[in-house]
Amino acid sequence: MNKHPFIATPCLTLWIKLVFALGLRPRMCLCLGLGLGLALSTQITNAAPSVQRDVPVLFLEHVQERPPTLSNIRSAPESSGLDGANVAIADNNTTGRFTGEHYQLTAKLFDDSDGAIAAARVWIDSGNTFIVAKLPAATLLTLSRDEHIAKHAIIFNVSAKDDVLRNEQCQPRLLHTIPSRAMLTDGLAQFLMSKRWKKWLLLRGQREEDKLFSAALKRSAKRFGANIIDEREWQFNSDLRRSAQNEIKLFSQSKDYDVTLIADEIGDIGEYIPYNTWLPRPAAGTQGLTPTGWHWSIEQWGAAQLQNRFTDYAKRDMNDVDYAAWLAVRAIGEAITRTKSNDDTTLYQYLLSDNFQLSAFKGRRLNFRKWNGQLRQPIPLVQPNALISQSPQEGYLHPHSEMDTLGYDRPEVSCAFEAPTL
Amino acid sequence: MTIKSAIRVIGSSTPLNFIGVFLGASIGFATPSLAEQVYVSNEKDNTLSVIDLDTLTVTATIEVGLRPRGITFNKDFSQLYICASDSDSVQVLDVKTQKIIANLPSGVDPEQFALHPNNKDLYISNEDNAIVTVVDTVKREVISQIDVGLEPEGMAISPDGKWVVNTSETSNMLHWIDSDSHELIDNTLVDQRPRHVEFSDDGKTLWASSEIGGTVSVIDVANRTISHVYTFKIPGVYKDKIQPVGITLTHDNRFAFVALGPANHVAVIDIAQQKVIKYLLVGRRVWHLALNGDETRLISSNGISGDVSIIDVKSLTVLKSIKVGRFPWGVAVKP
Known part of the structure; x- marks a missing residue:
């Protein structure tokens, strides 16, 4: 995969990041330096298996344009996801030294859907299996429905939170390591209910994803017994940075509520809602107390x-998309190490089996839901500088896994996601 | 970085008591009692707590380096080695004077370690960078560094000194290192997040806990394969909260004790029956365990509740919990 004929010119800055083969990490070098400095007789020994097996992984991104926002938000880094995948590749290779596997990441970034799908076809035609996909839901669906690709690929969705991909439109061989909106809002709702903050004022933006987040909140409210006293869509077109103190106060004027819920995924004005509300109440949702994967x-x-x-690697903080990409590559590593197989069907069966488990720094072993390919995982609830809680909350029980109290459960999922049988 | 060492006398309510202990400390005997002493490292306080096992009270608190975790005595109990993880150092405490007398080169972020039966070589896990560092404690220099898997943690050395076994938490492996050549010879794959390893006294079996896998694997040392896997079930405790960490075995190979983390229990395994015979309720998030000299007492460090539990081994009952510093982690007993 040395040529990338589909890359469009606007992606030139991202082009630099293509095709990684990681060597020593900076921290490791520092340690070696220290060790050597402490004693010159230091030797590094390493028992490596003689046979190496290559495991190629494609990182495929359809780069999205950022819509303008009124707030002065800090936008997500362009390398979100890719950096997480690269760290996991290095992690897998640390283990691979002993198991004889060498993981390689090939990154391809496009500013259109067609280019991404064409690249995936070439990837699968070359005999490869693994695709880590940072793609919007529509591109992801086209990709996973493409017969050419779907037969041999195992695709990991690391960025699209759409519940439709886990329900009506779920696809075999399409696994999700990023939590769905329903998982996020269920995690938040459990926390709010455990605080007995039952009356919610729902404030949302006009964008399609805000409506989806808002719908997920309404479902969670119904599921856990909260009461949405009102839902309001904002139409602000003045510069809220200067007028929020008055505008938001009026916008949130209402009879008693316990908490304001914000649905504003791009961060248009949501950042201005906390402290400016009519009543002195906490804010949660896409701003304020926020449910996230990481x-x-x-x-x-x-x-x-x-x-x-x-x-050390990325020189920035790790976000939820980085973590989802890290999970995807680590899941690949676990499947390879435990099955010792090259066969894509065997690997896919193992990923969805009860034997698969992933330790991923959330205090539980994670595995995939057999009915829609979603990775079960706890949902951290954070404010900008601290972890406040992690759902599932104490007392939310489930006959199979407490983590299945988050998101759509098996009886609620209507799609025919055929879990392979071992 | 300079690391201070000092003794603070705490828990003395009566003036007489205070003066007595104070005088003891000032002439260099902070632990005048002849009873066994339990040393506990307090990860978030940068201290050690010393407990008198007869009176079951904290007799001294010793300031050490940053984020102390693993602790272990040398063979004659004259020195205590301390992993000061955030000081990137293994400290040596002189037990008699209770002063830090040396900082050993340890590599970055030492977490757990084991002392070779030769009483000289210390094998240290460097959690942040996939390396085991071997330090000569006499010459105080690094002999060797060995590449291992991701996030090395647990460390044990076979009683005959041949094998050094290290666990890597994210590679999910036990790494078998030959102590003569310092070569990595073999790897055994276990369940998710292996944290602690312990050899039986006869050297025939190795016990390994998997924190996220929720299991304890028993490995046949002769062929380095898993011979048995223990799982745990406590009524009323959700299965994901059962997270085995510390393991300790009695010398007669009768019992294995397993600390179950946020399940707040210690499992008692009857080794002959291959069966868990009891779960003992201790403090919150139980990390590590140690037995006293004649194995009548088991001590557990309970991270979140900030205390240790003292267990009577004969009756398998919890006798008392004793408040120590914040986030107690390692436990070691001096006879």
Whole structure:
């Protein structure tokens, strides 16, 4: 895969990041330096198996344009996802030294859907299996429905949170390591209910994804017994940075509510809602107390080590898309190490089996839901500088897994996701 | 970085008591009692707590380096080695004076270690960078560094000194290192997040806990394969909360004790029956375990509740919990 004829010119800055083969990490070099400095007689020994097996992984991205926002938000880094995948490749290769596997990441980034799908076809035609996909839902669906690709690929969705991909439109061989919106809002709702903050005022933006997040919140409210006293869509077109103190106060004027819920995925004005509401109430949702797959402040169960490895490599904090991509590549590593197989069907069966388990710094062993390919996982609830809680909350029980209290459960999923039988 | 060492006298309510202990400390005997002493490292306080096992009270608190975790005595109990993880150092505490007398080169972020039966070579896990560092404690220099899997943690050395076994938490492996050549000879794949390894006294079996897998594997040392896997079930405790960490075995190979983390229990395994015979309720998030000299007492460090539980081994009952510092982690007993 040395040529990339489909790359469009606007992606030139991202082009630099193509085709990685990682060597020593900076921190490791530092340690070796220290070790050598401490004693010149230091030797590094390493028992490596003689036979090496290559495991190629494609990181496929359809780069999205960022819509303008009124807030002065810090936008997500362009390398979100790719950096997480690269750290996991290095992690897998640390294990691979002993098991005789060498993982290689090929990154391809496009600014259109067609280019991404064409690249995936070439990838599968060349006899490869694994695709880590940072693609919008529509591109992802086209990709996973493409007969050419679907037969041999195992695709990991690391960015699209759409519930439709886990329900009506779920696809075999399409696995999701990023939590769905329903998982996020269920995680938040459990926390709010455990605080007995039952009356919610729902404020949302006009964009399609805000409506989806808002729909997920409404489902969660019904599921866990909260009461949405009102849902309001904002139409602000003035510069809220200067007028939020008055505008938001009026916009949130209402009879008593316990908490304001914000649905504003791009961060248009949501950042201005906390402290400006009519009543002195906490805010949660896409701003305020936020449910997410990952946050830099998580440090339990050895997470500090992953955070260190990531910041050493990427020189920034690890976000939820990075973590989802890390999970995808680590899941590939587990499947390869445990099955010792090259066969894509065997690997796919193993990923969806009860034997598959992934330790991923959230205090539980993670595995995939057999009925829609979603990775079960706890949902951290964060504010910008701290982890506040992690759902499932105490007392939310489930006959199979407490993590299945988050998101759509088996009886609610209507699609025919055929889990392979071992 | 300078690391201070000092003794603070705490828990003395009566003036007489205070003066007595104070005088003891000032002339260099902080632990005047002849009873066994339990040393506990407090990860979030940068201290050690010393407990008198007769009176079951904390007799001294010793300031050490940053984020102390693994602790172990040398063979004659004159020195205590301390992994000061965030100081990137293994400290040597002189037990008599209770002062830090040396900082050994340890590599970055030492977490757990084991002392070779030769009483000289210390094998240290460097959690942040996939390396085991071997330090000569006499010459105080690094002899060797060995590449292992991701996030090395547990460390054990076979009683005959031949094998050094290290666990890597994210590679999910036990790495078998030859202590003569310092070569990595073999790897055994176990369940998710192996944290602790312990050899039986006869050297025939190795026990390994998998924190996220929720299991304890028993490995046949002769062929380095798993011979038995223990799982745990406590009524009223959700299965994902059962997270085995510390393991300790009695010398007669009768019992294995397993600390079950956020399940807040210690499992008692009857080894002959291959069966868990009891779960003992201890403090919150139980990390590590140690037996006293005649194995009548088992001590557990309970991270979140900030205490240790003292267990009577004969009756398999919890006698008392004793408040120590914040996030107690390692436990070691001095006879």
